[in-house]
Amino acid sequence: MLLSPKTLEKLRxxxxxxxxxxxxxxxxxxxxxxxxxxxxxxxYLRKYGQGFPSRWLYTDQRLSQINNTPKIITCIQNLFTPIxxxxxxxxxxxxxxxxxxxxxFDKYRVIRANTEIIVKQINSINIDDQIQESTQDLGRDxxxxxxxxxxxxxxxxPTLVPVIESRMSExxxxxxxxxxxxxxxxxxxxxxxxxxxxxxxxxxIFNTSPISPKKDGSVKKFDQWxxxxxxxxxxxxGIIEKDTYRFxxxxxxxxxxxxxxxxxxxxxxxREQTAxxxxxxxxxxxxxxxxxxxxxxx
Numbered sequence: 494m495l496l497s498p499k500t501l502e503k504l505r506x507x508x509x510x511x512x513x514x515x516x517x518x519x520x521x522x523x524x525x526x527x528x529x530x531x532x533x534x535x536x537y538l539r540k541y542g543q544g545f546p547s548r549w550l551y552t553d554q555r556l557s558q559i560n561n562t563p564k565i566i567t568c569i570q571n572l573f574t575p576i577x578x579x580x581x582x583x584x585x586x587x588x589x590x591x592x593x594x595x596x597x598f599d600k601y602r603v604i605r606a607n608t609e610i611i612v613k614q615i616n617s618i619n620i621d622d623q624i625q626e627s628t629q630d631l632g633r634d635x636x637x638x639x640x641x642x643x644x645x646x647x648x649x650x651p652t653l654v655p656v657i658e659s660r661m662s663e664x665x666x667x668x669x670x671x672x673x674x675x676x677x678x679x680x681x682x683x684x685x686x687x688x689x690x691x692x693x694x695x696x697x698i699f700n701t702s703p704i705s706p707k708k709d710g711s712v713k714k715f716d717q718w719x720x721x722x723x724x725x726x727x728x729x730x731g732i733i734e735k736d737t738y739r740f741x742x743x744x745x746x747x748x749x750x751x752x753x754x755x756x757x758x759x760x761x762x763x764r765e766q767t768a769x770x771x772x773x774x775x776x777x778x779x780x781x782x783x784x785x786x787x788x789x790x791x
Contacts, residue, residue, distance in 0.1 A: 494612070495561040500595045505552045507572060512588060517548055524555050527567040569603060570610040635740055636769050640776040647783045650690055657683060664772060673768035674750065680775040681720055681747025688723035689715055691732070691782065695789045702726045721745040727778075731788045737777040744771045 496504070508523060509515055515523060546554070559565050569592075578585035589603050596602060597618045604611045644654050644661075660683045667675040692699040692715045699705060700712045706722045707713065713722075724745060728738040743763070750756045750763075763771075 494563075494565050494599075494601060496556075496565060496596075496599050500599055501553070501556050501560065503592060503595045504569070504572075505549065505556060507588065507592060508568075509548055509552055512572060512577075515548070517551070520548055520552055523571070524568075526571055527564055528555065528559060566612045569612055573603060573605070573610045575605065575608050575610070635736055635777075636766075636773055638773075638777075640773070640780040642776055642779040643783065644779070647687075647691075647779065647786060648694065649687070650694075653686070653690055657687065661775075664775070668768055668772055671765070673763040673765060676768040677743065677747050677763050677771045678751060680771040681744045684744065684775050684778055685720040685723060687779065687782070688720070688727060689718070691789075692718070692723065692726075698730055698789050699726055702729050704729050719745075720747065732785050733778055733781040734785075737774060737781050740770050740777075741774050743767050744774050747771075 509520065556565070556568070559568060573585060573589055573592075575582065575585060586605060589605055593602050597615065600615055600618075602613050602615050604613055644657055649657065660679060664676055664679045664683070667673075667679060696715075699715070704725050705712045706718055708717075724733065724738065724741050727733045728735075749759060750761055756762075
């Protein structure tokens with residue numbers, strides 16, 4: 494089993510830091526379980542005539558020596574042995590899945606079969622299918638998450654609070670009534686209104702973002718910004734998190750669907766899943782604004 498330099502680099506990081514932090518002596522102990530026992534400190538100096546190298550260099554050297562031998566498989570199996578993760582088997586599975594992203598290019602895959610770790614040879618890979626599956630998994634997790642939102646804590650203009658609260662209630666009713674287009678339109682316009690209020694209160698930080706929309710060399714007035722502009726800048730300045738940003742695609746184009754002919758042209762008919770994501774993006778954005786309000790001055 495011959496691993497590429499990139500896979501070896503990932504394996505080194507897993508051994509030294511990611512699975513757990515291993516000091517120099519602990520790294521020696523790890524390799525001693527399947528390779529041979531080494532020494533540390535002054536003993537290393539006496540044995541090799543030099544001081545112990547960096548943890549990273551030592552692990553690189555050991556992995557290079559056992560690469561393309563049966564010991565490299567033993568190394569991987571020992572690293573992921575389930576008994577060391579009994580308190581969090583989910584984390585073990587996540588670590589294995591992450592390592593497999595690299596290992597697949599060497600035509601191998603790690604599989605946890607109950608308490609056994611198997612290194613299996615594979616014939617082919619398809620990155621595009623994996624990306625699609627990963628995105629679908631993330632989407633399911635995003636939709637399931639329960640965001641705790643409190644409009645009173647995000648420094649809205651006081652008279653705007655009851656308006657937003659009324660809209661949130663109406664969006665929930667529209668979703669329950671399967672009026673999915675209404676959910677998309679209301680969620681999009683509500684989020685745009687929240688960003689407009691936030692930007693108006695903090696013009697400098699929004700205007701000075703390098704990706705703020707411009708015309709003739711000057712930043713556009715906020716009432717000329719699109720929801721897409723607000724989302725891009727909010728993400729750039731750290732107001733909304735990566736997951737909110739990732740799943741905001743459908744919501745960004747909500748204005749296109751206000752006009753029936755535009756909706757007909759784009760053949761857009763929102764499904765329940767689309768409406769769920771749009772509603773969740775709105776809730777997630779409100780939560781992000783509240784959690785990251787310290788990044789802007791109000």
